[in-house]
Amino acid sequence: MTSPAISTADLAEFRAEVRRWCRAEVPSDWRRTQAGASDDEFVRFQQEWFQRLRTAGFAVPHWPAEWGGGMPVAQQVVLYQELAAHDAPRLVLGFVSIHHAASTLLAAGTDEQRRRHLPAILDGEIWVQGFSEPEAGSDLASLRTTARREGDGFVVDGQKLWASGAAHADWCLLLARTDPAAPKRRGISYFLMDMRTPGIDVRPVRNAAGESHFCEIFLNGVVIPAENLVGPVDQGWQVAQSTLSAERGMTMLELAERLGNAGFRWLVETCRTPGPGGGRPVDDPRVLDRLAELDTEIAGLRALCRGLVERHEAGTAGPVEASVVKLYYSELLQRTMDFAVEVAGLPAHAELRKPASSGWESGAWVLDFIGSWEWTIPGGTSEIQRTIIGERGLGLPREPVVSS
Amino acid sequence: MNTELSEEAVEYGRTALRAFEAAGGDQIVQDAEREPARRADLVEPVLAELGAWDLDPRGGADELEAVAALCRVAGWWALPYPVAERLARPADGSTDGLVVIAGTGPGGAAGAAGAGDARDAGDAGDAGLVGYGPAAPVAGLGRRWSTVTFDGGRGVATAAPPTTTPRYGAFVTGLVDDPALVPSQASRDGDGLADLALGLVLPCWTLLGMLDRAIDLTRAHVLAREQFGQPLARFQGVQFQLTDAEVERLGVEELAKYALWAVATGRGEAVDDALALRLAILEAADQVFRVAHQLHGAMGFCDETTLSWISRYSQPVRRLPLGLSATRDELTRRIGRAGLAGPFAPRREPNLEVQPL
Numbered sequence: 001m002t003s004p005a006i007s008t009a010d011l012a013e014f015r016a017e018v019r020r021w022c023r024a025e026v027p028s029d030w031r032r033t034q035a036g037a038s039d040d041e042f043v044r045f046q047q048e049w050f051q052r053l054r055t056a057g058f059a060v061p062h063w064p065a066e067w068g069g070g071m072p073v074a075q076q077v078v079l080y081q082e083l084a085a086h087d088a089p090r091l092v093l094g095f096v097s098i099h100h101a102a103s104t105l106l107a108a109g110t111d112e113q114r115r116r117h118l119p120a121i122l123d124g125e126i127w128v129q130g131f132s133e134p135e136a137g138s139d140l141a142s143l144r145t146t147a148r149r150e151g152d153g154f155v156v157d158g159q160k161l162w163a164s165g166a167a168h169a170d171w172c173l174l175l176a177r178t179d180p181a182a183p184k185r186r187g188i189s190y191f192l193m194d195m196r197t198p199g200i201d202v203r204p205v206r207n208a209a210g211e212s213h214f215c216e217i218f219l220n221g222v223v224i225p226a227e228n229l230v231g232p233v234d235q236g237w238q239v240a241q242s243t244l245s246a247e248r249g250m251t252m253l254e255l256a257e258r259l260g261n262a263g264f265r266w267l268v269e270t271c272r273t274p275g276p277g278g279g280r281p282v283d284d285p286r287v288l289d290r291l292a293e294l295d296t297e298i299a300g301l302r303a304l305c306r307g308l309v310e311r312h313e314a315g316t317a318g319p320v321e322a323s324v325v326k327l328y329y330s331e332l333l334q335r336t337m338d339f340a341v342e343v344a345g346l347p348a349h350a351e352l353r354k355p356a357s358s359g360w361e362s363g364a365w366v367l368d369f370i371g372s373w374e375w376t377i378p379g380g381t382s383e384i385q386r387t388i389i390g391e392r393g394l395g396l397p398r399e400p401v402v403s404s
Numbered sequence: 405m406n407t408e409l410s411e412e413a414v415e416y417g418r419t420a421l422r423a424f425e426a427a428g429g430d431q432i433v434q435d436a437e438r439e440p441a442r443r444a445d446l447v448e449p450v451l452a453e454l455g456a457w458d459l460d461p462r463g464g465a466d467e468l469e470a471v472a473a474l475c476r477v478a479g480w481w482a483l484p485y486p487v488a489e490r491l492a493r494p495a496d497g498s499t500d501g502l503v504v505i506a507g508t509g510p511g512g513a514a515g516a517a518g519a520g521d522a523r524d525a526g527d528a529g530d531a532g533l534v535g536y537g538p539a540a541p542v543a544g545l546g547r548r549w550s551t552v553t554f555d556g557g558r559g560v561a562t563a564a565p566p567t568t569t570p571r572y573g574a575f576v577t578g579l580v581d582d583p584a585l586v587p588s589q590a591s592r593d594g595d596g597l598a599d600l601a602l603g604l605v606l607p608c609w610t611l612l613g614m615l616d617r618a619i620d621l622t623r624a625h626v627l628a629r630e631q632f633g634q635p636l637a638r639f640q641g642v643q644f645q646l647t648d649a650e651v652e653r654l655g656v657e658e659l660a661k662y663a664l665w666a667v668a669t670g671r672g673e674a675v676d677d678a679l680a681l682r683l684a685i686l687e688a689a690d691q692v693f694r695v696a697h698q699l700h701g702a703m704g705f706c707d708e709t710t711l712s713w714i715s716r717y718s719q720p721v722r723r724l725p726l727g728l729s730a731t732r733d734e735l736t737r738r739i740g741r742a743g744l745a746g747p748f749a750p751r752r753e754p755n756l757e758v759q760p761l
Contacts, residue, residue, distance in 0.1 A: 139631035208712045
């Protein structure tokens with residue numbers, strides 16, 4: 001599927017339309033009201049904002065047209081640029097729903113599963129990813145949570161870790177082992193799990209910055225009906241692999257435009273702000289050099305992301321492009337936030353709250369810097385991405401594995 | 405030139421390490437964070453038992469080396485106590501400790517804020533607020549602190565009450581300059597510069613202890629944590645990250661000994677050497693903690709891991725009195741085109757002459 005060509009004039013008209021919409025619809029005070037917002041306020045705000053975007057056709061532009069999307073990539077780029085430039089809130093709560101859950105359902109779900117969940121996601125159904133476990137991080141395929149066939153369903157026991165936003169989730173994308181005897185990648189199945197099922201216990205994990213959006217999920221005799229299996233039994237690893245890389249490009253397009261049009265501008269603003277005694281960091285040539293370097297790198301990132309999405313749509317994306325983009329974005333984000341902390345100095349350490357609903361670069365730079373590790377560690381660490389690029393991209397030999 | 409610590413100092417460090425382990429080890433900082441009022445009681449009896457209060461860092465190389473070894477131990481356990489600052493207190497005992505603050509002039513009032521890299525003068529209206537003036541991790545301890553600025557100006561400040569909990573402030577609080585308490589002696593004499601060098605070098609030894617610990621914890625983690633059927637340490641990509649961090653740590657360990665020797669021998673360029681050490685160890689700390697966090701994975705950002713505590717409590721010493729870029733700026737302005745004297749240059753006497761305009 002390739003996007004229809006869009007004329008420059010049409011794109012300019014679309015940009016004007018998005019701008020008008022942003023001026024009318026982006027709440028001017030959301031940073032203030034979302035600073036220190038309670039969990040309930042955050043969820044309510046995110047749901048309202050999602051519905052506002054949905055009404056305009058901006059909530060899931062990357063979905064197929066029949067499910068409410070169908071926006072050409074060139075227009076998506078414009079949309080994300082304008083949302084970022086107008087400092088619109090991000091869809092934090094629905095991130096897994098509109099990206100990971102949707103791409104899984106679209107790529108591997110049954111018609112019934114799609115009909116049941118895609119419209120529900122548009123109505124606000126929230127999803128969480130239940131992949132990682134205490135002993136299965138980078139080596140995800142070694143996961144130990146089991147799903148035992150019983151009658152018309154499966155009974156699940158185990159523990160999931162680092163499930164972001166699990167406290168608010170209605171449904172969970174779950175990987176569990178259905179064949180303990182099979183080689184580890186061949187005995188995993190992919191399930192849709194209703195979080196209201198008895199036997200599920202969600203506990204928040206508090207991090208060093210005092211936040212607790214990561215959760216542990218304890219699963220004790222949780223019954224999942226067989227109709228909630230995605231793809232064939234024991235083929236869950238293959239389902240997860242194919243949907244994860246497909247989803248990567250779409251999320252990255254938005255994040256790269258956000259970094260370029262919101263994060264970097266915030267950084268420049270910080271550099272322009274006089275310190276306690278009147279001097280401005282931006283008057284220091286070293287600061288200017290660093291800004292120029294980062295600006296150049298961000299421009300490269302945006303081009304990479306756009307190229308990836310276009311090639312993905314055309315079916316010509318290479319096997320490691322998603323890894324290249326993830327690695328580049330995450331390390332660039334970390335460098336940029338690190339520099340922001342350096343420029344902002346000690347007062348940034350006293351800034352203890354960032355507005356809920358903001359992006360990875362909120363302007364509360366120390367918290368943003370800590371948050372940037374959520375990119376170099378989860379979703380395949382930088383080390384895993386490098387391994388993928390080396391082995392599958394460059395065709396280098398695999399690292400020797402000690403027999404276990 | 406012999407920059408190796410004496411065997412006595414090394415042994416003293418071993419004894420101190422065991423003493424704090426027996427007193428609770430990693431639990432000490434966790435208890436102090438939960439009950440800040442117990443902070444002094446958790447640490448001071450052990451320091452007394454170690455005879456730390458009898459040590460005079462200005463009393464010769466042997467005592468200075470013992471103090472440095474003790475500071476390094478304080479870093480290893482992330483002790484919630486300004487050991488370096490307390491032991492550098494003036495010999496006459498008139499204040500509770502010595503703190504280097506950013507800026508120039510007595511009390512730092514006429515120069516930079518003690519605000520990491522924000523180098524400009526603090527607004528009087530914000531005095532005492534962290535980020536807007538001199539600050540140090542001395543909350544809830546003694547009230548009176550000797551201060552020294554980067555041009556050797558000496559003063560006395562009082563510690564403001566902390567404005568946040570130690571979990572977020574790591575015991576840092578603002579220092580309010582008290583002009584009525586400025587020592588009577590001239591503020592830019594040689595002793596001021598000696599205080600500056602001492603006050604810069606000792607906290608670097610504390611940070612060195614934190615880097616020792618971060619490497620040790622990460623080494624243990626990658627040996628124990630198994631993924632893909634083998635310890636993470638078997639992956640060369642993991643090994644190389646850790647070895648690069650270790651090379652950084654080893655480099656600054658040598659520099660720390662050198663700068664300590666420069667202080668002990670009263671060399672005129674001791675302040676330059678102290679600043680060079682501070683710059684190098686801040687750069688090393690960035691790399692060591694980056695690697696330690698990346699290799700620990702997400703758990704390294706949770707307080708269930710010791711790394712999280714060491715990393716959080718490394719922040720005050722890395723940001724105060726000057727952060728990385730402001731330290732670099734201070735060093736380059738000070739050494740100008742002359743560069744560092746280095747270990748093989750002829751001895752330069754402290755220049756106490758007032759230069760005519």
